[in-house]
Amino acid sequence: MEVTRTLARYVLESQYERIPAATRHHATRTFVNWLGCAIGGSRHATLDIALAALGPMAGPAQASVLGRAERLDILHAALLNGISSHMFDFDDTHLKTVIHPAGPVCSAILALAEYRPVSGAEFLHALVLGVEVECRIGNSVYPEHYDRGWHITGTAGVFGSAAACGRLLGLNEQQMVWALGIAATQASGLREMFGTMCKPFHPGNAAKNGLVAALLAEKDFTSSDRGIEAPRGFAHVLSTKFDPAAITEGLGGSFEIDLNTYKPFACGIVIHPIIDACVQLRNEHRLTGAEVASVHAYVHPLVLELTGKKTPQTGLEGKFSVFHSAAAGLLFGAAGEREYSDAIVRDPRVVALRDKVSATIDPTMHEDQTRVEVKLVDGRMLSQRIENAIGSLARPLSDADLDAKFRGLAEEVLTPTHIDRVLGLAWKVGELPQASAVAHAARDPA
């Protein structure tokens, strides 16, 4: 079975006209969510460091670093935008594989689009295909590959970038096979790096290396024709499980991007049901915090195991505190990057409410469920049960939610008028004559 060649052929033969409208819309949502994350992360110290270290080696000003003023060669732009988009762990998730699909693909093709112009439709099509390739390869080796210690967003992502860039570059079949092979031999990224700057480096590096693979293949740089499936190819060397059918069967009949999800809250997904319940209680009962006597949550065991920090002192620690997160949801009706800043975590109003939050394990709860009870100072009891948290496949964020998330992320970086312009273009990316218009708009003109 020619796995690599079958996949290459599909990527080249796919027709945009046959991509369902709903899937195109999913792709647009993936793009909008990614762009907001990349702009929002663009001022983090990690980006400053990467620019200081590698900027002196960068080539011509071919592509934009989103949310910033710098323009770099497309390889470095892909790297940096991939880093910023994963900076807050707030980007998209393909729940079946825990791949964050957009970072490796969008970071590469948007940089490439600034150098080799493509229409918005071609761009959106490449995005759909890139996500298809990385998620199918992920499906074929998950979970053993991830359990072994590989950061699958890096290892599978490089294929997504190579395929999407290869499609935009107009590779022929043999070149696409080689591009996937050159991607295979660069697959890397260890879970050991979680909690360090190397974690967001992985999708950036995957974006850049996949782009390198496509550019080399375009000039007939050869690789194995069986980079994925050969006995010494990607799947067997990096995983103990390999299901080739997960890659080759039903191509074009369904789209993995339809399964993409977007986090409403800037923290681990395990706390999302609790925040969701708190936000709903706040909005329904117009709570301001002062009327709350106590808060109690019934939660899945993982919640306290992973996020049981009672008295977080920093924004980052706040992300590992279900207590802070619940307080933020009740007080602000949100839990974005702002609500996980050092200042908010230390805010006396937040701390006072946080200290009134408790939680009990309820072994009957599945991971996406919770029940939160709020006792008010007037003695009333409020209660909210969540069956599926907002942002899950069962209760996806609305387009308006994605707008609000984008604005929350971008507001520290761009002016409101600027945000309006970028957001307007991003939602219309599939209709733009040139996809690069979004990248140009998303620069910081300063």
Next chain:
Amino acid sequence: MEVTRTLARYVLESQYERIPAATRHHATRTFVNWLGCAIGGSRHATLDIALAALGPMAGPAQASVLGRAERLDILHAALLNGISSHMFDFDDTHLKTVIHPAGPVCSAILALAEYRPVSGAEFLHALVLGVEVECRIGNSVYPEHYDRGWHITGTAGVFGSAAACGRLLGLNEQQMVWALGIAATQASGLREMFGTMCKPFHPGNAAKNGLVAALLAEKDFTSSDRGIEAPRGFAHVLSTKFDPAAITEGLGGSFEIDLNTYKPFACGIVIHPIIDACVQLRNEHRLTGAEVASVHAYVHPLVLELTGKKTPQTGLEGKFSVFHSAAAGLLFGAAGEREYSDAIVRDPRVVALRDKVSATIDPTMHEDQTRVEVKLVDGRMLSQRIENAIGSLARPLSDADLDAKFRGLAEEVLTPTHIDRVLGLAWKVGELPQASAVAHAARDPA
């Protein structure tokens, strides 16, 4: 046990004054051999392709592409010089791990030295340390890591590059730990790619990515502190065997570069004893080919399994023909890249002699042994037995042999006068005020 930190500390604390003179000379030999290979490979189509594909993204003219006129940013220069040095599979071999140590290390530090000047002594010291790091890491996971399908020159090489560059950049201990971690999370390269342009890509990519790791760490880009030894770190994720003591014990007491070997012949090592015997017979008996009636070799079983091609039609096929190789040794007293050109493989004189060569398996032979019998037309019988082939640890190439090898490789690229100048500088690299003088000299001024 802090494996990564122990290694980082050693790299920083090592003193050049305590490196034995013999080890420094080994390092110089490694450098000379690598430089010849890089210059010799520099005009291969693989380099043209890589330059055409990635040249437009390259940054300022910071470093030389050896043997060519181009100057690129140090990352791309490291990549390209690493590719050319492994182009002919004619570079050095650390036999314990089959790592080709020089490519990842020399390609990175020579490019870096053009951008951040260092003395020849600092350069040679970094080379010793980089080879130490990559070979010790290789020792700790070999052979399981290699058997699993990893091209160990790529996966271990990136650490060697990071360590050597980090030493030259003056990293502190924490930064060096991070550099090794950033290297770990980029470790890649599949044996599936052997026989394609991706094979020489691996040492080039390792050189470049190790340099990236060191440059990022210099600006405090963080990674895990236990990139090598953690449960989800390099060794456990990429190997089923891990012997940490092979990395941490006896540091400074011995040097892996002392075990480096250099190929005298541009083909698989399994044919080397036969060529060696033929060259000795030719030189001792002043054979010209015409006086030979037949040639018979008694060989290890692997020789016919790997190189049994009776009628090779191209230079590349010639490398897999013990018959052609023996004929070349008898006719030319050499088996360099020239003797594996298409023209020589098809030369009627060579073909005529090749057709007189036969071989029999002798199960008592070990891999480094052979006996070759030559019957002359006048009826005389000549015989040569080899116990250890030239180029092995037991019979290393002399400095004069390395000179001759260098000249043979460079003669297609540079003028004889130019070669003299480069070779003179390369042998004196440890005494140069600036190591970069070698890189400047090794450019093609045209």
